[in-house]
Amino acid sequence: MPRQPLRILISGASIAGPTTAYWLGRHGFAVTVVERMPLARLRTSGHAVDLFGPAMDVAEWMGVLPAVIEARTRTEVVSFQRHDGRGVDIEMRRLVAGISGRHVEVMRGELAAILYAATCRDAQYVFEDSIRTITPEPDGVAVTFERAAADRFDLVIGADGLHSTVRRLVFGPEGRFRRFLGGYLAGVVLPNYLGLDGRMAVWNAPGRLAAIYPVHGTGTARGGFLFRRGAEIPFDHRDVDGQKHVLHQVYGGDGWQVPRLLAEVDAAEDFYFDSISQIVMDSWTKGRVALVGDAGYSPGPAVGGGTSIAMVGAYVLAQELAQASQDYQAGLRAYEDRMSELAAKARSVGPSTMATLIPRTAIQARLTPQLLRLITRMPPRLQRRLSQLQATPAQALDSIQLTRPTG
Secondary structure (H helix, E strand, O other): OOOOOOEEEEEOOOOHHHHHHHHHHHOOOEEEEEEOOOHHHHHHOOOEEEEEHHHHHHHHHHOOHHHHHHOEOOOOEEEEEOOOOOEEEEEHHHHHHOOOOOEEEEEHHHHHHHHHHHHOOOOEEEEOOOEEEEEEEOOEEEEEEOOOOOEEEOEEEEOOOOOOHHHHHHOOOHHHOEEEEEEEEEEEEEEOOOOOOOEEEEEEEOOEEEEEEEEOOOOEEEEEEEEEOOOOOOOOOOOHHHHHHHHHHHHOOOOOOHHHHHHHHHHOOOEEEEEEEEEOOOOOEEOOEEEOOHHHHOOOOOOOOHHHHHHHHHHHHHHHHHHHOOOHHHHHHHHHHHHHHHHHHHHHHHHHHHHHHOOOOHHHHHHHHHHHHHHHOOOHHHHHHHHOOOOOHHHHHOOOOOOOOOO
16 A cells, blocks of 8 residues: 655745745645734745745746746846935945856746736635644654644654744744844835836945835835944844834834835735844754744844755755655755755855945945946956955855756
């Protein structure tokens, strides 16, 4: 009598979760994905994210790369705004060419929707629910949910981000693993009132910046904030009013489009705010539970290429579990072995990226756009040599070699 496929529960339906579900389903596992957000919100949430190198390969092997390229942000120019009203324009294509030969920028919600569409026929999705308890048993894992009936699975995978519920329930409190990098990120959905088309407008000042960029084909835009802090700001990541108050404290005296952005923040229901933090763990597997993506090895939101690393980690995890067949422990060990170097290198990227993105002084705020424009005017080969002097997400991803799936 043939063996029944292993039943695997995945927590999280953003990027790592559906990617893991796709490859596990292809290898014959029975997959359920639980996600606390409603599907409609998941499709529209988030900011622009980047796919580099191996992550592009994973998308291509899934058959979704054409859809991802079609959904790209189409940002062609980054325009740093100056006090005299003129901007320092930088060609995005030329800037990225010095970092990676294969790259696409896409809205996180668009990418999540594409990945969901590629997996929803083969994996069972449960939206607006979350895991309540995880209890190891001799031959499986007993799981209870906030809404659904209790169930039992052979493996549980936490793909539920920086504030992972699975990590908290199985490995311990978040504070044991989260490393603050000294900054904060916020984003808001707003009308494209500036009429931006293929252009991101950026304003910077010592210790902070703000940006507005259009979401192609929607009539909307995203407003973004990045700012430094030497010490963490005490806030509850579920206290939205408190988060909005923090932005007013940091940006309340600034000019440019910042007052309009803050007004949009005050009125917004779709709003994001979080620390720029890493997750650092000695091991992201325990018994029949594994973490993938930001849940296990977040390099830091907006500064470390976490989306690309999540897709690569999901592919590796599914591949190793498939090769190990019923010996899931061997598969999980192999997954950790293959991802450890990439996770370590990705963590080195965040601090240097923060230093480039967020100027510390007024002189840096003035010179950074000029320096970036100068770099984009260099030949790509020279740009790549210069980029090797500073850790980048694409450089970290080069540390892993993926094998093309067969069949």
